[in-house]
Amino acid sequence: MAQMIGWPQERGLVTIWIAHTTFCSAYVAVVVSSRLRELDLSIEEAAMDLGAKPWKVFFLITIPMIAPSLAAGAMMSFALSLDDLVLASFVSGPGSTTLPMEVFSAVRLGVKPEINAVASLILLAVSLVTFMVWFFSRRAEEHRKKAIQQAIDESAAESWKQPDVRRPQATNAV
Numbered sequence: 001m002a003q004m005i006g007w008p009q010e011r012g013l014v015t016i017w018i019a020h021t022t023f024c025s026a027y028v029a030v031v032v033s034s035r036l037r038e039l040d041l042s043i044e045e046a047a048m049d050l051g052a053k054p055w056k057v058f059f060l061i062t063i064p065m066i067a068p069s070l071a072a073g074a075m076m077s078f079a080l081s082l083d084d085l086v087l088a089s090f091v092s093g094p095g096s097t098t099l100p101m102e103v104f105s106a107v108r109l110g111v112k113p114e115i116n117a118v119a120s121l122i123l124l125a126v127s128l129v130t131f132m133v134w135f136f137s138r139r140a141e142e143h144r145k146k147a148i149q150q151a152i153d154e155s156a157a158e159s160w161k162q163p164d165v166r167r168p169q170a171t172n173a174v
Contacts, residue, residue, distance in 0.1 A: 011092060
């Protein structure tokens, strides 16, 4: 690539980033496209009918609806990048190293305590993020169920207060 366009001049963090982005984008595209196929387009159409511009619909409606798939794709990309030693070895330069390369060399030469600490921190961070996503999604689902139940209750209360206009009222004519 450097001979064709002159950039990047040397292999390093930029080439590692380009390689991992290219490698993981296919996985993210599969996850996000499956979610996009399931979207209800009537919500976006309703927003446009109410006067929202296409970019506003995209950022305020489409992105929040595909956010779980974007998060899943990001976590899968993180796991794939963390695991891919071969890709990092081929595209990295002599002065750059990644965590998988460091772990591989540590296994050959003996594991340093820093590697164990980094692995523990990564495991802790992934566990915390997973727990927080579960907790907040459960809380959002409970709020959604309460709101639906409240709307049903209010609708039922309103329907009892209003007279039924479909049936004529019986009169007591004597």
